[in-house]
Amino acid sequence: MKKFVLFLSCFAFCFLYNQMVNxxxxxxxxxxxxxxxxxxxxxxxxxxxxxxxxxxxxxxxxxxxxxxxxxxxxxxxxxxxxxxxxxxxxxxxxxxxxxxxxxxxxxxxxxxxxxxxxxxxxxxNVPAPKKEAQQNPLSGMLTQDQIDKMMQLKDSVTKGLAPIIPQLLGVLQKVNTNLLADKPDIDLSKQYNAEAMKIVSQVLESVTGTLMQVMNVLTPEQKQKLRDAMKNSTNPGDLINMITNSKPTPADK
Structure with a gap:
């Protein structure tokens, strides 16, 4: 028994020694x-x-x-x-x-x-500077009546586009299916492209027509503010954003 205890002691010592060395x-x-x-x-x-x-x-x-x-x-x-x-x-x-x-x-x-x-x-490392939010040139310049008319026009174009967008997505799906076929049909591709362009043209006509009506709501001074702001913009969508996110003049709130 003593030999066994001695053996365990030696084993434990060797184990601890190896751990210390490692x-x-x-x-x-x-x-x-x-x-x-x-x-x-x-x-x-x-x-x-x-x-x-x-x-x-x-x-x-x-x-x-x-x-x-x-x-x-x-x-x-x-x-x-x-x-x-x-x-x-x-x-x-x-x-x-x-x-x-x-x-x-x-x-x-x-x-x-x-x-x-x-x-x-x-x-x-030099962190990229935070891009300052573009100040809306129409902020505080629009009357509540102008904003109400713009919102009506916006709702109108949104409802008009609602059935058109699914049509466009459907055509694009057919384009993809044809392209992924073992032998894509060139005639079908031309047909689908023509359908897509027709729908895109409808969308552009609807949006452009609405924007022209919106411009008729603005005063010459407000239009000039927008022109000046768009000179420094690289995103055409900024025009719509500035109009739809406008705030009324304090007196009209």
Whole structure:
């Protein structure tokens, strides 16, 4: 019995020893050079990687400032283990990028004793500026009576288009079926295209006719406002949006 207990003790010791050996840690020193003039003292550089769950703003992985362009940090890692990481300024919106603001692959290393890593960040991600909403030139210029008439015209064209749209979808479905056939029929294709163009023409006539009636509701000053606004627009649909989303003058509310 004593021999068996001794055997178990030895086995447990060997097991724990192997676990300790396999779990040996080492310290990896990261040194990074920042682009341009670096960053101000009230900013910070962070390491985000597989060693900290890819947290882009982990205070335990906030790098120490050497000067405006140079930062360093000692990171404990398991020995002989593969890791991946990136540098950030505290969020993925400000992660390191190429000089052309493109994604870069994760940086990689295998932790070894007294490993020192020297990196250089080419650039930081520059988030695209938020597009400012276009101000409606008719906002506060239309009377309630004008808006009511426009809504009536809008409802009228919507009801008129209701039976036309399914027809167009039906023709497009036939076009697709013919194109996917083993031997598409050229004559059928021409026929379906002609049907589709006829329906599209009906839609355009309906919409254009309604818009012309809407324009008759507007004053010359209001029309000029729309013309000026459309000069800077690249989307023809903006005209309809500006009209249908107009707000009445304060006095008419």
């Amino acid at each position: 779990a040996q840690t080492t310290v990896v020193r990261f040194m990074v050079e920042l682009p341009g003039q670096g960053i101000s003292q009230d900013s910070a550089v962070y390491l985000a990687g597989s060693f900290n769950g890819w947290n882009p703003q982990d205070e335990n992985y906030r790098m120490k400032r050497v000067d405006a362009r140079h930062y360093s940090l000692d990171v404990p890692c398991f020995a002989d283990k593969n890791y991946e990481y990136k540098y950030t300024l505290g969020g993925w919106k400000h992660v390191e990028k190429t000089p052309e603001n493109k994604e870069i692959d994760n940086r990689k290393f295998t932790s070894t004793k007294k490993l020192k890593i020297k990196d250089s960040v080419a650039a930081w």
